[in-house]
Amino acid sequence: MGLLEQISGPRDLDALSPAQLRQLAAEIREFLVQAVSRTGGHLGPNLGVVELTLAMHRVFESPRDTFVFDTGHQSYVHKLLTGRQDFSTLRQKDGLAGYPSRAESEHDVVENSHASTSLSWADGIARANTVRGLRDRHVVAVIGDGALTGGMAWEAINNISAAEDRRLVVVVNDNGRSYSPTIGGMAHHLDTLRTTDGYESFLSWGKRTLNRSGPPGRFAYEWLHGLKKGIKDVVAPQGMFEDLGLKYIGPVDGHDEQAVERALRQAKAFGGPVIVHAITEKGRGYSPAEQDVADRFHAIGVIHPETGLPIAPSRFGWTKVFADELVQIGRRRPDVVAITGAMLEPVGLLPFSREFPERTIDVGIAEQHAVTSAAGMAFAGLHPVVALYATFLNRAFDQVLMDVALHRAGVTFVLDRAGITGPDGPSHHGMWDLAMLRLVPGLRLAAPRDEATLREALRTAVDVDDAPTVVRYPKGSLGPDLPAVDRLDDVDVVARTGPRSDAGDAPRVLLVGVGPMVGTALEAARVLGEHGVRTTVAAPTWVLPMPSALVKLAGEADLVVTVEDGLAEGGVGALLGERLTAEGHLARMLTLGLPTTFVDHASREEIVARYRLGAADVAADALAALGSLRP
Ligand SMILES: Cc1ncc(C[n+]2csc(CCOP(=O)(O)OP(=O)(O)O)c2C)c(N)n1
Ligand SMILES: CC(=O)[C@@H](O)[C@H](O)COP(=O)(O)O
């Protein structure tokens, strides 16, 4: 029996010797590689925090002491040490969540997975502990160097540093990378702290020299100490954290469990806010990850554990088409620049960055800054394309509204992973974008249904220079093109099914598919046609503002059914309903989409089935609604 199987909770770690802890770390790495290669997940980040997490659980006493993992994608080791060793259903329906989950364990607290929030959470918890007189409880926040580029982290540090009595330990897990290497002044500062080789070797040279010349006198030690302080200011300008009032311990080798323990014990004893700077390596101990220059296996699909090669082909067809079209636009338009929030490759900007490195801007995990900075670039004559995952635009709503839209800035937002995303769970579904963005005056939004409309929408979007434009599309593979059979102004009709339009009094249904749900609408229309229902399938690419042609078409139908993979309340269907009512049409409507709830992790197909968004269910609901329409 291995050591890992004997760990049912953190206190089982207490009796282990340093040698046993090293063995346990090796077992955990082997477990992670085997388990995550079967399900997919955040392998690289977790391989990097094995010793760190072991040390945290030995020095502190979770759940009495609170652990907050920034983003939470690096919490697998924590799960293993807190009674969750069945990873067979990781990120699958009803299985283990890919992030901390309060439903799973009392050891999990923050499950939001949007980066850079951990220090605010930790500040709040520690403040509450102080107010409630719980002076012996500690809060430990683990934040990556990437998450540390986010504005919220600095708002929190500003508060934490002013609170001398707060029992708060900030562990900076510094692997030098977000997905790709972390950028900016903050990253540079950490880099400087990390590369104190000159300083450390000078010090050990000093110690060796003194030792060789016999037992050192007091003077020699004072000389060494003075020298140490002097050089440290020159070689390792660690002043920033300390100038802010935070005690700084480090840098410490994050893969030396005993060294991390020592640093954490020191931090615990200090009694006020402390930063422990740990240097780690993403993907540590698994050579395919260590050698992966792109992202060190940040988030993988199913792979062969021996080789690290993917088992399924690439899943991101929409992203690839965007990537290709943007390069073509970039060749024609020298004013077009691309902005990413630390996700160059996942959002498809790698090809653009290779061809136009000077026109590619990685702002770090800083979506709010990305948006307002884009407004500035638009003002100064550029056309920025801000490429984000849809869910991460949520936090920059105010900037879209007040900086871009109010100033009529020509900025294009490309929202990947819009709608249902799947295994990353509630925080990652990009399901709020349509309901949120419809409130922005002047904003135009396209939800392309296939490759051709994605390319066309992007070209149209970058031509708009006096308003925000948005192109949103889902995660996953791209189906075949769905050409129009007719076009009414700017609304495509992609099918007409059922009896001919002059055939008696057969009911007329308008099915409206939004983006990837056009395929679903087409299939549902085929079923309705077989039931003798005259069905028109409309596929408006530009859904905001609401196209008048769509309102007109809807006004002529007996039943209007809208299908989208965003919120039903407040989405495109709801907006169409409002417009119809405002214009005096009393069409019967079914607005199908996601309920206003947090949608758990599961595959896209399972979520579609759960919320009755598959073609068979759409058709059945439409037929039921028609039944209730009959006199
Ligand atoms: C607001 C927000 N933007 C983007 C992301 C996507 N994202 C997830 S992890 C990650 C990189 C995090 O880097 P770091 O904090 O250094 O952790 P590491 O993966 O290196 O351990 C990014 C950009 C996110 N989770 N939240
Ligand atoms: C964005 C984020 O947090 C990622 O770590 C996520 O898990 C990756 O998901 P994709 O597989 O959709 O890129």
Ligand SMILES: [Mg+2]
């Ligand atoms: Mg990092």
